[in-house]
Amino acid sequence: MDYLKAFLVGGAICAIAQIIHDNTELSPAHILVGLVMVGAVLGGLGVYDLLVDFAGAGALVPVSGFGNAIVNGMLNEVKRLGWEGLFTGAFEITGLGVTTAIIFGALMAVLFRPKG
Amino acid sequence: MDKATHDLHDSYQQMVKVATPKPNYVKNIALAFLAGGGICVIGQLVYNLVDPVEPTSAETAAITLATMIALGALATGLGVYDWLAERVGMGAAVPITGFSNTVTAAAMEFKREGYLLGMGAKMFVIAGPVLVYGILSGFAITLLRAVFTGMLF
Numbered sequence: 007m008d009y010l011k012a013f014l015v016g017g018a019i020c021a022i023a024q025i026i027h028d029n030t031e032l033s034p035a036h037i038l039v040g041l042v043m044v045g046a047v048l049g050g051l052g053v054y055d056l057l058v059d060f061a062g063a064g065a066l067v068p069v070s071g072f073g074n075a076i077v078n079g080m081l082n083e084v085k086r087l088g089w090e091g092l093f094t095g096a097f098e099i100t101g102l103g104v105t106t107a108i109i110f111g112a113l114m115a116v117l118f119r120p121k122g
Numbered sequence: 123m124d125k126a127t128h129d130l131h132d133s134y135q136q137m138v139k140v141a142t143p144k145p146n147y148v149k150n151i152a153l154a155f156l157a158g159g160g161i162c163v164i165g166q167l168v169y170n171l172v173d174p175v176e177p178t179s180a181e182t183a184a185i186t187l188a189t190m191i192a193l194g195a196l197a198t199g200l201g202v203y204d205w206l207a208e209r210v211g212m213g214a215a216v217p218i219t220g221f222s223n224t225v226t227a228a229a230m231e232f233k234r235e236g237y238l239l240g241m242g243a244k245m246f247v248i249a250g251p252v253l254v255y256g257i258l259s260g261f262a263i264t265l266l267r268a269v270f271t272g273m274l275f
Contacts, residue, residue, distance in 0.1 A: 016163075
């Protein structure tokens with residue numbers, strides 16, 4: 007059941023992005039930035055975690071979930087440290103992924119050539 | 123052009139208009155839905171493997187994201203991800219694997235300009251805006267929430 011919910015919600019978020027892409031002049035980069043900001047704002051309002059509770063990875067994996075993870079990290083760190091948490095929190099949850107992206111990106115660049 | 127040819131031309135144009143864009147439009151959405159949903163199912167598989175081991179949901183989320191990022195980088199290195207992205211559009215761009223794809227693809231592409239000023243400088247040429255605006259908007263909303271709920275003062 008959780009796989010079906012992840013499929014439907016994750017698929018729906020991607021389909022909405024595709025509809026925006028096909029009907030506006032916005033570039034994919036603009037849509038991704040818009041989605042991460044929507045995720046951050048809904049995260050700050052406490053709404054996005056309700057979607058995560060329902061859909062699991064269907065809400066976590068789209069880039070809006072990345073925005074939500076930035077905010078959740080900031081909120082955790084504000085609870086722990088006070089105002090400093092606003093500055094240390096962005097990478098509390100996302101840092102693992104960002105560092106992974108850098109290490110694997112560099113590794114792939116060393117190992118493989120781009121095609122064409 | 124006489125009237126008959128003109129009418130034929132018009133009705134042909136009409137047919138083209140009706141026939142071409144709509145199937146692509148529906149197909150694009152369907153492919154984005156299926157591919158994006160499929161990637162999230164892989165994410166759910168990772169999530170379910172990690173969840174029993176990790177003490178907090180934040181750690182489960184972090185490891186799920188990082189694992190998907192690693193898988194996205196591997197698929198990009200092998201050339202699979204770009205093949206997929208050409209076919210499914212936002213279905214490959216929106217999941218966090220797409221974020222990873224832009225980092226790895228930029229690293230591979232700009233390596234030819236050198237490891238320092240090529241790969242090092244331009245790795246986040248596409249992923250950078252997502253980080254910058256995610257953090258700017260996250261900072262603003264978290265500050266507001268912290269002030270209004272009395273977390274700060």
